[in-house]
Amino acid sequence: MQSLKFSFLKSIAPLLFFANLAVVFSFWLSVSLRVSNLLISLGTLAGLLAAYFALWQLLLIGRVAWIERFWGHDKLSRIHHFLGITTVSVIFFHPILLVLGYSIDSGEAPLSHFLGLLSDYKYILALIAYLLLLSIVFISLWIIRKHLKYEIWYFIHIALYLAIILAFIHQKSGRDFITDLRALYWQALFYLTLANIIYYRFLKPLWQSLNCAFQVVEVKKENDDVVSIIIGGENLEKLEAKAGQFMIFRFLAKNFWRETHPFSLSEAPSGGRLRITIKGIGDFTKKISNLPLGTRVLVEGPLGLFIPERSNKKSSLLIAGGIGITPLRSIFEEFAKTGHAVDLIYSARAERDFVLKNELNLLSNPNAKVHYIETDKTGILTSDIIKKMIPDIIERDVFLCGPPLMMKSVISELKKIGVSKRFIYFERFQLG
Numbered sequence: 001m002q003s004l005k006f007s008f009l010k011s012i013a014p015l016l017f018f019a020n021l022a023v024v025f026s027f028w029l030s031v032s033l034r035v036s037n038l039l040i041s042l043g044t045l046a047g048l049l050a051a052y053f054a055l056w057q058l059l060l061i062g063r064v065a066w067i068e069r070f071w072g073h074d075k076l077s078r079i080h081h082f083l084g085i086t087t088v089s090v091i092f093f094h095p096i097l098l099v100l101g102y103s104i105d106s107g108e109a110p111l112s113h114f115l116g117l118l119s120d121y122k123y124i125l126a127l128i129a130y131l132l133l134l135s136i137v138f139i140s141l142w143i144i145r146k147h148l149k150y151e152i153w154y155f156i157h158i159a160l161y162l163a164i165i166l167a168f169i170h171q172k173s174g175r176d177f178i179t180d181l182r183a184l185y186w187q188a189l190f191y192l193t194l195a196n197i198i199y200y201r202f203l204k205p206l207w208q209s210l211n212c213a214f215q216v217v218e219v220k221k222e223n224d225d226v227v228s229i230i231i232g233g234e235n236l237e238k239l240e241a242k243a244g245q246f247m248i249f250r251f252l253a254k255n256f257w258r259e260t261h262p263f264s265l266s267e268a269p270s271g272g273r274l275r276i277t278i279k280g281i282g283d284f285t286k287k288i289s290n291l292p293l294g295t296r297v298l299v300e301g302p303l304g305l306f307i308p309e310r311s312n313k314k315s316s317l318l319i320a321g322g323i324g325i326t327p328l329r330s331i332f333e334e335f336a337k338t339g340h341a342v343d344l345i346y347s348a349r350a351e352r353d354f355v356l357k358n359e360l361n362l363l364s365n366p367n368a369k370v371h372y373i374e375t376d377k378t379g380i381l382t383s384d385i386i387k388k389m390i391p392d393i394i395e396r397d398v399f400l401c402g403p404p405l406m407m408k409s410v411i412s413e414l415k416k417i418g419v420s421k422r423f424i425y426f427e428r429f430q431l432g
Helices: 002-032 038-061 065-071 073-106 110-117 121-147 150-172 180-212 322-338 357-363 383-389 404-417
Strands: 215-221 226-232 246-251 261-264 273-279 297-303 315-321 341-348 368-374 397-401 424-426
Touching: 002 038, 002 065, 002 180, 038 073, 038 150, 038 180, 065 073, 073 110, 073 121, 121 150, 150 180, 180 297, 246 273, 261 273, 261 322, 273 322, 315 322, 315 404, 322 341, 322 357, 322 368, 322 397, 322 404, 341 357, 341 383, 357 368, 383 404, 397 404, 404 424
Parallel strands: 315 341, 315 397, 341 368, 397 424
Antiparallel strands: 215 226, 226 273, 246 261, 246 297
């Protein structure tokens, strides 16, 4: 019964998506029947689809609980990526098709018709929204993840809100939405989306942080590159955080407060505290060890479905690469406590890179074992190495976390062994 309930709830978002998509097409058909020019008809459809997809883009990156809880942030990020490409494709052709179509009907040159439109403020707003959306998607897909800092990527995505608001103003005043029913429908979609974003992305995290009074209570150096931050507070049990999940943190201290960053919980949530373990890679993480004790923290989440409850087999295998140990350490702890049979393969370059090794050894028991692999000596994890250590690998589900290339390689090796991808759980922890 519980699994049926979960399956139903998991289907709510796609059902809403396709049901409303059908309504969008019905609106387009009612408009296109009155339009003899095919270019205008297709341009109208492109505009409707672009506006609709853009609203879903906001929901997918808005950390909306009723969507995220049943799909997981990682999967939503991938859908967001695909829908972003789709959105920019349809919106690119929207003004082009309309300008060409209306210029043919009027006998006016396309450029003259386009310049004439810019005498009306609503078309200027539409042009700004158009250029913003194209720029955001282009930068997100090709530049941000490779060259720019996370905080720049974050603020560029915030511009998506502005672009959609401008597009909504333009659409609301369009000639195709004179009838009350269509206008009410689009307004309802927009305002419901806006309400979800305001609540889940801003109001809920703020209320949660004030209610729990998060603050830094300890900063512990694990090695030269890695530091653990322990965050205390009140009413932490109300967060209902689970081992393996991640949260988004804003530390309200000088030189820190401007940035938010996602970090996995590196121990199972308990005892009125949260712990994150961070490797100094970028500018922000390299200075995190200087965080003052008592610093107040704004916390958003928990997020993600990278949790022990995903396991549906009698035993599990955890595979960690480098600092990817952080969520797996907390999952290993949870499995060890409950008696669930689990093995952890922890690969790192050398002995000094095994973060939290002492804790893992203390958590180990006959049903919870740790295997350390120094890749400088053995090379990358291969199917032969995995199968030799875990002979019954086919009978297990696998939790995997590490650098992207490492995860891609391990998934390929697991498939060689015969492990089905549906039993391989992983999250890339990419934010929208």
